[in-house]
Amino acid sequence: MTSLDRGSASSDLPDDEDRADPGGGRWGRRKSRDEHEDKHLPLWQETILLLAIALGLAILIKAVLVQAFFIPSQSMEPGLKVNDRILVQKVSYWGGGEPQRGDVVVFKDPGGWLGSAESSGPSSLVTRAMSKIGLYPSGGHLVKRVIGVEGDVITCCDKKGRISVNGQPLNEKAYIQLDGADCNGPMTRTCDWTAGPVPPDRIFVMGDNRNNSADSTRHMCLDESTGCVPGEEFVPVDLVVGKVFVLLWPRDHFRWVTRPDSFDDVPASPGDE
Known part of the structure; x- marks a missing residue:
């Protein structure tokens, strides 16, 4: 095998995104999706956060704007x-x-x-x-x-x-x-x-x-x-x-x-x- 052949063979290998996992899936893509999903808070935490923000805004509005x-x-x-x-x-x-x-x-x-x-x-x-x-x-x-x-x-x-x-x-x-x-x-x-x-x-x-x-x-x-x-x-x-x-x-x-x-x-x- 020449060096050119080896280079061609190397370029044909799947990259991290496309490489198959042992279960037959695409582990690179799955990992990317999992990382994105991990950035979201659970629904109950989002609800508490939104309520806290709404409460804070209500208190701020009463204190300085409208009552x-x-x-x-x-x-x-x-x-x-x-x-x-x-x-x-x-x-x-x-x-x-x-x-x-x-x-x-x-x-x-x-x-x-x-x-x-x-x-x-x-x-x-x-x-x-x-x-x-x-x-x-x-x-x-x-x-x-x-x-x-x-x-x-x-x-x-x-x-x-x-x-x-x-x-x-x-x-x-x-x-x-x-x-x-x-x-x-x-x-x-x-x-x-x-x-x-x-x-x-x-x-x-x-x-x-x-x-x-x-x-x-x-x-x-x-x-x-x-x-x-x-x-x-x-x-x-x-x-x-x-x-x-x-x-x-x-x-x-x-x-x-x-x-x-x-x-x-x-x-x-x-x-x-």
Whole structure:
């Protein structure tokens, strides 16, 4: 046999991929397939991994982006009704951003604003766990509209029954409910009151159902008030969770929640001039 013949014979041998195994199969190809299959996790491990990722994303979203809540009372009617599901976004208040006049915000109870039933939140183990990750509304929070921010002076009311902010009357017909009240700020049992200037890092809030809302006006110390603490009517900004941006459920109530243009003409607070 010449060297050329030997070379030809060598080239005719099957390579690793095509070489037959003793059982008659192609062990090279089988080995390649087995190595590829070994890279896949078992189904139960993949399921646990996917659940862990989903849980982590839910916690991250709740912490920094969006959280679900429900409307606990009639105080925000007619726009938001009892048990409506809403979503709150937190992005607007990142980087030093703060609530603006007209925003509908969710905030933690400053203390004594809610009754025990409203503060209890979800009752079952499952719903409590879901509320922790933002997949179920949690209790102990209030939903109100921001009327005044730092430095603002809020006055009730002009001859037309309108509330004024820094001397500018607000046209609130599009979103408030009065139920026969004589003015747009009746919860003090009088239509003659002034609040502010709003302290730094505080907001003054009111419900849209002006005759049925335990809001800032209920916590003011008027001349005839006893047992109240001045300043309790102002909500600390650091208790604000975020701004309501969508009414999600029931489906027939679905709508985007935006800031009304009635606040556009409010001048800067006297302290900013």
